[in-house]
Amino acid sequence: MIQTLQVRSSKQTELIDITRPVAEAIQKTGVKEGLCVIFTPHTTAAVTINENADPSVPKDILMELNKVVPFEDRYQHSEGNSAAHIKSSLVGCSRTLFIESGKLLLGTWQGIFFCEFDGPRSRQVHVKVVKG
Numbered sequence: 001m002i003q004t005l006q007v008r009s010s011k012q013t014e015l016i017d018i019t020r021p022v023a024e025a026i027q028k029t030g031v032k033e034g035l036c037v038i039f040t041p042h043t044t045a046a047v048t049i050n051e052n053a054d055p056s057v058p059k060d061i062l063m064e065l066n067k068v069v070p071f072e073d074r075y076q077h078s079e080g081n082s083a084a085h086i087k088s089s090l091v092g093c094s095r096t097l098f099i100e101s102g103k104l105l106l107g108t109w110q111g112i113f114f115c116e117f118d119g120p121r122s123r124q125v126h127v128k129v130v131k132g
């Protein structure tokens with residue numbers, strides 16, 4: 001069974017902490033040992049893992065990504081959101097995590113972030129738990 005989380009972004013670019021809803025999705029399955037695959041089915045969004053203790057960290061990540069991939073350039077894609085497509089590919093649309101003792105195996109400072117690069121929009125994140 002795949003569970004789908006609904007994520008609502010409120011800015012053009014934004015990192016949204018989804019650690020809790022992902023953990024809740026895992027709890028619903030009752031799986032104690034296994035893998036959790038997190039996948040977002042969008043071409044202008046991504047999923048990453050990084051520090052969620054200090055809110056400056058996701059802000060800095062966005063600030064630098066926006067410098068590396070400027071919003072305006074001589075892009076050919078007519079929709080006008082090439083920067084968002086490029087950031088999505090750089091960061092990646094999925095992550096796989098370990099489940100140990102029914103919980104996500106994350107480092108003390110790690111959290112899971114949905115990365116919005118072309119918001120604000122309503123988005124989806126699929127979560128699949130595999131026992132093993």
Ligand code: ZN
Nearest residue numbers: 077079081082
């Ligand atoms: Zn596009």
